[in-house]
Amino acid sequence: MPPPIAKATPETIAEAGRLLASGALVAFPTETVYGLGADATDGKAVARIFAAKGRPSFNPLIVHVLDAAAAMRLAELPPLARRLAEAFWPGPLTVVVARRSDCPVSDLVSAGLDTLALRVPDHPVARALLAAAGRPVAAPSANRSGHVTATRADHVAADLGDDVAMILDAGPTAHGLESTVVDARGETPTLLRPGAVAAETIEAALGVTLARPVDGPSGAAAPHSPGQLESHYAPRARVRLDAVDVRPGEALLAFGPPLATSGPVLNLSPAGDLIEAAAALFSALRILDAQGVASIAVMPIPQQGIGEAINDRLRRAALGR
Numbered sequence: 393m394p395p396p397i398a399k400a401t402p403e404t405i406a407e408a409g410r411l412l413a414s415g416a417l418v419a420f421p422t423e424t425v426y427g428l429g430a431d432a433t434d435g436k437a438v439a440r441i442f443a444a445k446g447r448p449s450f451n452p453l454i455v456h457v458l459d460a461a462a463a464m465r466l467a468e469l470p471p472l473a474r475r476l477a478e479a480f481w482p483g484p485l486t487v488v489v490a491r492r493s494d495c496p497v498s499d500l501v502s503a504g505l506d507t508l509a510l511r512v513p514d515h516p517v518a519r520a521l522l523a524a525a526g527r528p529v530a531a532p533s534a535n536r537s538g539h540v541t542a543t544r545a546d547h548v549a550a551d552l553g554d555d556v557a558m559i560l561d562a563g564p565t566a567h568g569l570e571s572t573v574v575d576a577r578g579e580t581p582t583l584l585r586p587g588a589v590a591a592e593t594i595e596a597a598l599g600v601t602l603a604r605p606v607d608g609p610s611g612a613a614a615p616h617s618p619g620q621l622e623s624h625y626a627p628r629a630r631v632r633l634d635a636v637d638v639r640p641g642e643a644l645l646a647f648g649p650p651l652a653t654s655g656p657v658l659n660l661s662p663a664g665d666l667i668e669a670a671a672a673l674f675s676a677l678r679i680l681d682a683q684g685v686a687s688i689a690v691m692p693i694p695q696q697g698i699g700e701a702i703n704d705r706l707r708r709a710a711l712g713r
């Protein structure tokens with residue numbers, strides 16, 4: 393069943409804010425494209441985004457906040473990022489910056505990276521929804537993976553199933569093109585994805601030339617996905633997949649009823665729930681690393697739904713650094 397479309401009004405926006413706060417998914421308009429939103433601090437809600445998008449891997453998501461002050465509660469904004477924020481927020485520019493150590497955003501949002509992509513949207517409905525939700529909202533474009541980006545509520549409805557609680561409809565979006573993504577951590581800003589703000593406009597505002605990723609940014613239709621690259625968090629521990637036993641010295645990363653072992657055990661989901669497992673995945677790897685375990689035996693994860701993305705990530709972990 394397609395999700396219900398609701399014309400954006402103060403009442404439906406308030407209801408959408410309550411839905412977000414309860415862990416449900418809400419699609420909403422921004423000035424660029426429709427976003428598929430979830431409470432960024434709720435790992436299971438974020439996992440539902442990946443499940444709904446049908447993407448076979450984890451790609452880091454943009455976090456939407458009301459203003460620069462809200463952004464600074466989540467991440468460090470170095471001088472360059474502050475200048476970008478002053479010049480372009482609210483608006484279709486996303487900055488990638490380092491997470492604060494006390495950042496409450498789920499690490500599934502960053503797909504295991506130490507960074508956050510932050511954006512302050514300039515659309516009255518998006519802003520009212522952020523205010524109603526009272527929390528940062530993770531939102532990729534509201535289309536299924538590989539499908540055309542959704543710029544109208546009926547596109548979203550046609551593309552996404554009943555795992556979306558509500559689509560807020562405010563007509564077609566203004567830009568129809570996603571936000572520009574700039575890595576603003578270093579001395580030189582780097583263009584990660586071309587988008588609604590032209591690179592030249594950013595360069596004029598900053599008075600510097602944007603660096604481009606080595607392989608060059610692809611077009612907006614095929615966004616450059618730095619999250620897919622080896623910059624992903626890689627555990628120090630050796631990772632052994634599809635384990636049916638636990639060998640001496642191994643920690644166990646379990647899924648469902650755990651294998652017998654006297655060593656350390658971390659269970660991604662005792663109930664065998666893939667959404668719960670996805671939400672726990674990145675922190676589990678970090679916790680085991682922090683404990684200094686040398687190798688991790690991982691129980692089999694079903695290759696269905698979001699299990700495909702979990703297995704993709706675990707295979708990368710097994711390849712090592």
Ligand code: TXA
Nearest residue numbers: 424426427452453507508509532533570571615617618
């Ligand atoms: O206009 C937009 O940006 C829309 C609306 C809904 O805000 N959102 C959007 O999100 O296009 P999405 O998930 O489709 O694209 C996010 C882009 C991807 O290219 C991703 O690789 C990059 O941002 N990204 C997200 N987090 C990142 C991070 N921590 N480091 C580097 N790149 C990141």
Ligand code: MG
Nearest residue numbers: 532533541615
């Ligand atoms: Mg997208």
